[in-house]
Amino acid sequence: MSETLDKPALNIVGTRPIRPDGADKVTGRAAYGADHSMPGQLVGKILRSPHAHARIVSIDTSKARAVPGVKAIITASDFPDLASEVLEGGEQASNLRDLSLNVMARDKALYHGHAVAAVAAASSEAADEALARIKVTYEVLPHVLDVEPAMAADAPLLHAHLFTEGLEAKATAPSNIAKRHRNVRGDPEGAFAAAEVTVEGRYTTQAVHQGYIEPHATVAAWAEDGRCEVWSSSQGQFMVRTYCARILGIEISDIRVTPAEIGGGFGGKTTVYLEPVALALSRASGHPVKIVMSREDVFRATGPTSGSVMHVKLGASADGTITSAHVDLKFQAGAFPGSPVGAACMTALACYDIANFSIVGWDVVTNTPKVAAYRAPGAPIAAFAVESAMDELARKLGMDPIALREKNAVRNGTKAAYGPTFQNIGYLETLAAIRDSEHYKSPLGPNQGRGVAVGFWFNVGGESTAAVNIGEDGSAVVVTGNPDIGGSRASMAMMAAETLGVPVDRVRPIIGDTASIGYSMLTGGSRTTFATGMAVVQAAEKVILDLRQRTAKLWDVSLDHVVWRMGQAECTDPAKPDKKPMTLAALAAQSARTGGPISAQVSLNAQGAGPGFGVHLCDLEVDPETGHVTVVRYTAAQDVGKAIHPAYVEGQIQGGVAQGVGWALNEAYIFDRQGLMENPGFLDYRMPVASDLPMLDTIMVEVPNPAHPFGAKGVGEVPIVPPLAAVANALRGAIGVRIPHLPLSPPVVLEALDSKAE
Amino acid sequence: MSKTHVTTTVNGDTAEFLASPGMTLLDALRDELGLTGAKEGCGSGDCGACSVMLDGRLVCSCLVLAPEVEGRRVETIEGMAQGGQLHPLQQKFLEHAALQCGFCTPGLLVASKALLDANPDPTETEARYWLAGNLCRCTGYDKIIRAVMDAAAELRQERTA
Amino acid sequence: MARVTLGSECWPFTNGQSDFDIEAATVRDVIAALDARFPGLGAFADKRMAFAIDGVIHQDAWFSAVGPDSEVYLIPKIGGG
Structure with a gap:
């Protein structure tokens, strides 16, 4: 690795070429989530809870089914009732049951906007009319929105079986506190007593949304043989595949997910809301189904990040050395456990070298939309x-x-x-x-x-796959499994071009669907340029090794005597001074005769971000x-x-x-x-x-x-x-x-x- | 309810479609005419992602009912590049890396072109206020404003040359 | 012997004990040694924790090398936005 770092000059990395997907994105040609349609598709729409907290007593869909043009109506009973299980499919550990219940409420609606039923119809008007005719009988329950009231002993309970994790003594009664995090070093109380200067304050923040301009959108088709196609805007097509398979109880091999261009995510598109619903509607109706969220639904039903109540105390000596810190963080998780308070506890004092501290974090469920990741959650x-x-x-x-x-x-x-x-x-x-x-x-x-x-x-790093395929003219196609959310195609092409020694416009970066490239974790955690970039470089290096091996045979020299420099093979064997350098294009033109197409794929689990x-x-x-x-x-x-x-x-x-x-x-x-x-x-x-x-x-x-x-x-x-x-x-x-x-x-x-x- | 037949001009060509009641110009462009460059970010005229020109005036196409464009002239992002050449604004957006996800870009380009048509030499403040109806969540607007100012300068030069 | 420190998430398995010297060449060895001493901790750590080896975070990486004097710190797995 250090050998690479010591390379004297970089020709492409560090420059500012025009992004390879640029023309598509300034002309309106780039296809985002809502821009794709399938022949014969129906319009899918979702009925959402008008209450912040309510028991769903019954759902009567009979009048809605009678609306002309309505092809399917589904509720939670059309999804498997899943057991609690921590899923590793995405990067954020999610509980499979919670994920499923957030996609479609089963017994209780836990926030205003929680999905309770969905329809597929031939037109938007028919779908709207059907939604209006679904009769849901609710028993409205007391609700709680803010984190401190939700922690109170007499707060309305969201989940009867939620017991606080992370306490010294096992919790004996259910509460809205899902977890306590704690990290202590040294003797914070003693250090505070000795501190010459202290400051202390209570701080609060409100829930805020990632605010991507593109609402969630998907079109999905469930074929008669059980094979499913999903087109959607997300931060990870493999994440969508895993979550859909698990929520619907079907095989990963039966689902192919194509990533649309994504109109912003910022963490908010690291989970699914619509895709399993569109698939279930497609299965029920026999047609492809397209669902596009309204902006109102995006706010009401997709993840913001937590509101919080925090308490911080710092102690220092007169020269400014911080000797002690206490940080208490109470975070709203929304309707299901899983606020980012754990990461908040880990990052809170990460910039400081402090000998004594205590950090406590509380993950608290509330009758608000389940939080989703938001940029450095x-x-x-x-x-x-x-x-x-x-x-x-x-x-x-x-x-x-x-x-x-x-x-x-x-x-x-x-x-x-x-x-x-x-x-x-x-x-x-x-x-x-x-x-x-x-x-x-x-x-x-x-x-x-x-x-x-x-x-x-x-x-973070993590799992990524990249393929480099050399065309017969010496150009390269780089395929990765990571949606391009902010220009990553450009950096992938640049790293490949730098490694291969070719101009960047000779490299075309492509984002593969789940059936055309190996597994890659989603675009998030600031991982793509690091981890997927590493896979791209290693795939390009494999291509170079292949090219050197072929050249060595052509020249009848040892591999050691073929070096790859500036996009061409050069002979360093003093015994063969007549061997003129061979360019990538020249080698590619005769690849059939030297062993077949030139390509390489690398899958890795990148460490050391x-x-x-x-x-x-x-x-x-x-x-x-x-x-x-x-x-x-x-x-x-x-x-x-x-x-x-x-x-x-x-x-x-x-x-x-x-x-x-x-x-x-x-x-x-x-x-x-x-x-x-x-x-x-x-x-x-x-x-x-x-x-x-x-x-x-x-x-x-x-x-x-x-x-x-x-x-x-x-x-x-x-x-x-x-x-x-x-x-x-x-x-x-x-x-x-x-x-x-x-x-x-x-x-x-x-x-x-x-x-x-x- | 029955549909309304609408004849209009889109990017210089005659276009016809049937509008159902309540259909917006944005719906007509995207669903009836296959022009998906204009985007729906909010449906309430707050984000500008659906910006188009209607008879030379900048509008949010989500706020225009489709039958309103009968006999009128609509220009969309799809008509901005001419003869296989990007418009200088499009080129400058690329050179300045003025887009990340690109979803707001068509609307911002249409709105920027409307600005420069009306005011070839805007100040930075004028550009910022003109574009205040177009939300971008990725860029912080810095590179967008630079691209617009740079394109304005280039267009002024082209005019005097 | 690698010096292994467990984050507080692991403490329920160890009655609060956090520091161990463990003979290990890889992350997998660390997991096995922890599980031998505290049954269940291995699976928990494997699923929920990342292994910072001499300051470099390794996640889901059984074969990552642990040096004889390495500092191995178990922290919750990191995601992102």
């Missing part, structure tokens, strides 16, 4: 609390916020708060990049404030009349290992910042007293628009990851971790008071300004 929430507390600590100590973080920073050899010892991290370099930036030294204007915050994410660190700097301005906050300048620095396509790395960082700014300033699920979401649309769920943001400056720090052939680390998730606190800390600077609750919307800011004036 859990980490931004915990970072909001910890980085806000760090800002308070810096103020109390009278220290520069970056100097305080540098003093307590983890470095190579530091034992991370979550356990292992850090290697090859670039955190100090990233802190220095912001400290030394022109932005950090620039003055602020009136009503402006500046905030600093840092963030960490693990990044390097963790990433980000340091963000936010300037904002407050309108004292309205409380409106405008971000006026933003710089994000991040250790990216090695930027394969720097423009798309910058894009990942900028996109993470924008989502984080929205989370900080405006976004929140708002429920009424009945537990119904009041703002399930983009007008009232206010995501950042172009006029809300300034240019977003990025600094890419490159401390290579030795496990990757070009040194890449995952980049997509880290940038959403710091912004919540960077914005909140800047606001603290601008208005002189801390608002520990998100979102920092104008009425909240105005109230803080008023309370300060009093």
